[in-house]
Amino acid sequence: MTIYVVTLPGTLLTELTPEARTELTRALRGSDPRETDLGVAEDLDLLTFYPDSSAFSLHLEVEAADTATAEARARDLATAALRSVGLTAEAAPLGDPVITGIAGP
Template identity: 60%
Template sequence: MTTYVVTIPGTLLAKRTDATTEILERALRPADPRGTRAGQAEHLEMLTFYSGSSAFSIRLEVEADDTEAAEREARRTVTAALRTAGYAEDEAPLGDAVITGITTE
């Protein structure tokens, strides 16, 4: 297996509160990329909201056999975390997943 850091952009179309952000971060925490060599070297933040907009990006660490599986797993994780935070699918559309780091042992 290979460890991938996957970045997924999105936009919140529903209101974001401190509480929903905290729930989202907690749901994503097991996939925090700062535990990888790439994440430590790059000082990656797991969740970034861009100032003055509702756009965000989420960076995750996933274990997978290939890039397609890594992107699928990352999207599944992000979608589940957004639902846990109370966002319906149409309230938080996601962009294309991008592999932003690869670490092999």
């Protein structure tokens, strides 16, 4: 298995409260790339919001056999975490996942 860092862009169409942001981060615990050497080296934050925009990016670490599986796992993680704070796919649509880091087995 290989460790991948997958970036998922998204857009918030509803406001995310500070409490929901904290809960979203908590829901993604364990997939935070800052918890790995790769994430620290790349200085990746789990959740990035862009100023003056409703756009955001999630940077997730997943373990998978190939890139397609890594992208699918990251999307599943992100979708479940967003739903856990009350954000549906319509309220926080996600873009296509992109592999932004790979660490060997």
